[in-house]
Amino acid sequence: MQKLIKMNPLVIPVLAVIGGSIALVTYIIVFYRSRHIERMALIENDKDASIFKVTSDEIKKSSKFVGLKWGLLLTGLGSGVGVGSIIDGIFNTDPAGIFTCMMIFGGLSLIAYHILTIEKRDQHQGDEFGR
Numbered sequence: 001m002q003k004l005i006k007m008n009p010l011v012i013p014v015l016a017v018i019g020g021s022i023a024l025v026t027y028i029i030v031f032y033r034s035r036h037i038e039r040m041a042l043i044e045n046d047k048d049a050s051i052f053k054v055t056s057d058e059i060k061k062s063s064k065f066v067g068l069k070w071g072l073l074l075t076g077l078g079s080g081v082g083v084g085s086i087i088d089g090i091f092n093t094d095p096a097g098i099f100t101c102m103m104i105f106g107g108l109s110l111i112a113y114h115i116l117t118i119e120k121r122d123q124h125q126g127d128e129f130g131r
Contacts, residue, residue, distance in 0.1 A: 065120065069113045076109025077102050 042049050083105065084098030091097065 065113070065117050068116065069110070072109040072113045073106055076105040076107075080105035 039049060039052070080102035081098055084101035087097035087101060088094060
């Protein structure tokens, strides 16, 4: 019975690499195949494929608040580490307090980012349309 339980220590890393490679190749194949099917359906129905084009203006609009998002996220994670360390010291819950606080503070910072960008986008759209 002991011989059946004992395995070569290289089995798990080899299986992980093979499984990860298979998953990556499968994802790439499914991505390109579904994109091809969508585009062929547009061509068959005489629809415009301009939805797949990304202009530089759209990239600028989407990346306008990237610095704010990353700044808030990293500040939230740093605050979570600090508060989590304090909680770990008080309650003696070694890694649990830090990771929990990092997730909570990181999530709160992304919620704050969302609220701030909605307000900024509303103000910006109001300026564009003369409101």
